[in-house]
Amino acid sequence: MTTVSSPLAGRVIGLDAVPDPVFSGAMVGPGTAIDPLREPSDALSPVDGVIVSLHPHAFVVVDDEGRGILTHLGVDTVQLNGEGFELLVGKGDSVSRGQAVVRWNPASIEEAGKSPVCPVIALEATAEALSELVHNGDVVAGDTLFNWK
Template sequence: MTSVTSPLEGRVIGLAAVPDPVFSGAMVGPGTAIDPVREPSAAVSPVDGVVVSLHPHAFVVVDAEGHGVLTHLGIDTVQLNGEGFELLVNKGDNVTRGQDIVRWDPAAVEAAGKSPVCPVVALEATADALSDLAEDSDVKVGDTLFSWK
């Protein structure tokens, strides 16, 4: 079982509350979402693993069991072309849970007219593969968001 922890501090709101139909409809996969605190911070790795996809607005870390976890920093933030995001690792790097991956400022994302809400998604998973799913609580970095059976 893989425990997926929060890459950010904020309020867990659940995928259904994400202002994007692809995420809210769990088309990317099941998981949850975080409305982050509005201060500059680093999004950290939610699992130990390898960075297999890395963009200013999103990253995927695959753990030793082959589970891929997507952290998407805000909604439609790809349209910001990396402005306000700083990559702190490289694609292919081995990372540990809690390691800084991308530095960003949720307040700046919001000021640019984008939602700072961050989906954290279990890729290629079914909803029944997850347990202990957090959907309505305050979280700190490293708090458990869900377990992957």
Template sequence: MTTVTSPLAGRAIGLAAVPDPVFSGAMVGPGVAIDPVREPSQAVSPVDGVVVSLHPHAFVVVDGEGHAVLTHLGIDTVQLNGEGFELLVAKGDTVTRGQPVVRWNPAAVEQAGKSPVCPVVALDATADSLSDLREDGDVKAGDQLFAWQ
């Protein structure tokens, strides 16, 4: 079983509340989202594993069980062309849970007219393979969001 922890401090919300149909409809997979604290921060890895995909606004880490977890920093933030995001690791790097991956400022994303809400998604998972989903309340980086069988 893989425990997936929060990459950010903020408020946990259900994916259905994410203002993007791809995420709210769980088209890329089930999970939860974080409405982040509006201050400069570092998004950290939600699992131990290898960074298999890395963009300024999103990253995927695959753990030893082959579970791929997507952290997407904000909605439509690809349109910011990397502005305001700083990569702290490289694609192919091995990372540990809690290790900083991207530095960013959710308040600046919001000022640019984008939602700073961050989906944390279990790629290629089924909804019934996740348990203990945390879909409300305040979380700190490193708090458990869900367990993946």
């Protein structure tokens, strides 16, 4: 089982509240989403693993069991071309749960006209594979969002 931790502090809102049909429809995979605090912060790795995909606005960490977890920093933030994001690790790096991966400021993302809501997705998983999935409530970075059985 893989425990997936929150990469950010904020309010969990669930995937169905993400203002993007690909995420809200769980087309990428099941998971949940966080409406982050509007302050500069580091997005943390939700699991121990290896960074297999790294963009300023999104990253995927694959754990020892080969499970990929996507953290997407905001919606449509790819359109910002990396502005407002600072990469703190490199693709192929091993990371520990809670290690800073990307520095960003959700308030500046919102000021740029984008939603700062952050989906956290279990890639290539089924909804039935997730347990103890958090759909609402306040979280701090490092709190458990779900378990992947």
